[in-house]
Amino acid sequence: MTVTQRSSQAAKSDPSVEGTASRPATARPKTATPFSGRYNPKLIKRISPETSDKGAALSHKQWTRMVTIGAIAMILYYTAKTGQTNTIMAKQSEVLESKRYQNSVCTPSYRQDIEKVGSKDCLPRKCGRVIMDDLLQESETEAILALAKKGLAQGGSSGGASILDLHSGALSQGEAFINVYKVYPDLFTRSEFEVYKSVKDRVKAAVAEHFGLNNDHLFLSHPTFFSRITAAPAQTLHDEYWHVHIDKETYPSFHYTSLLYLTDFGIDFQGGSFVFVDAHDNMNRTIEPRMGRVSAFTSGIENKHHVERVTSGIRYALTMGFTCDPSQAIPNPGDDLP
Numbered sequence: 001m002t003v004t005q006r007s008s009q010a011a012k013s014d015p016s017v018e019g020t021a022s023r024p025a026t027a028r029p030k031t032a033t034p035f036s037g038r039y040n041p042k043l044i045k046r047i048s049p050e051t052s053d054k055g056a057a058l059s060h061k062q063w064t065r066m067v068t069i070g071a072i073a074m075i076l077y078y079t080a081k082t083g084q085t086n087t088i089m090a091k092q093s094e095v096l097e098s099k100r101y102q103n104s105v106c107t108p109s110y111r112q113d114i115e116k117v118g119s120k121d122c123l124p125r126k127c128g129r130v131i132m133d134d135l136l137q138e139s140e141t142e143a144i145l146a147l148a149k150k151g152l153a154q155g156g157s158s159g160g161a162s163i164l165d166l167h168s169g170a171l172s173q174g175e176a177f178i179n180v181y182k183v184y185p186d187l188f189t190r191s192e193f194e195v196y197k198s199v200k201d202r203v204k205a206a207v208a209e210h211f212g213l214n215n216d217h218l219f220l221s222h223p224t225f226f227s228r229i230t231a232a233p234a235q236t237l238h239d240e241y242w243h244v245h246i247d248k249e250t251y252p253s254f255h256y257t258s259l260l261y262l263t264d265f266g267i268d269f270q271g272g273s274f275v276f277v278d279a280h281d282n283m284n285r286t287i288e289p290r291m292g293r294v295s296a297f298t299s300g301i302e303n304k305h306h307v308e309r310v311t312s313g314i315r316y317a318l319t320m321g322f323t324c325d326p327s328q329a330i331p332n333p334g335d336d337l338p
């Protein structure tokens, strides 16, 4: 699947989201045919208000009122039921020409945690989230996807979610994990590790730049892993990726989380959107995965999120965690190759 094959449709409506416009991935052919019924604008001039409702059981005005009341009632019903409304921060079908971001206030405990374990140069200028579509080249993303596919093909969870951690070697197999380096010591090449390191370095520098950190005081941390998600039913708790969570609680060393998407929502898989669950304004903010799209966010309570269940196809992504705590830093995989 190449970038140009992806469909296009740009949308940006959340006023709290900042950043630049996007461009459609490709031009979508105009397929809409004019509506030929009585509300076709071309017909309006020919229908006078006096004659337009002649013979109708309900007048135009009454219909409009009924439809409006019905729509309001439905919106109120769903909002009251879930308490949340939804907006899309980045659609799969749009290409962000530069970063799109949303700032938020850091909680005191998040800042205190960084102050306790790391440099003050690792404190964010602001908390929040950012999405970038132009950080990596298509060839790099393709190489990373090929690496992920090759590694994950050697194992695989019996449920819907498999992981491959190139740092520890953990690879899902059945209902447990194997160490891929023990079972397949020569699986990955030096050049594969090099492209992985180069992508990681670029993402890390972009995280440092966006949040206003000194990159030398930010470190890659555990767990950093590839995920492959299918619609297969979960067999163990490891397969239940869809729960709402806070990364700082799930992965205590994380201060910043980044995600690199390797396949496309709506094309390679259905479902599987990433959703920020914002309590301050009862809003769910969705990022639709797009190949090569990078998102990053501060890992505290301000960025509660979950992944929607994948309903078909295969979703590949790379989760990379960054910490301010030098004692939690992990080395690059392949550094010990002869």
Ligand SMILES: O=C(O)CCC(=O)C(=O)O
Residues within 6 Å of the ligand: 227, 247, 250, 259, 273, 274, 305, 306, 307, 317, 319
């Ligand atoms: O794959 C994603 O989009 C997010 C994964 C996630 O939330 C996590 O690994 O903590």
Ligand SMILES: [Fe+2]
Residues within 6 Å of the ligand: 245, 246, 247, 305
């Ligand atoms: Fe997460």
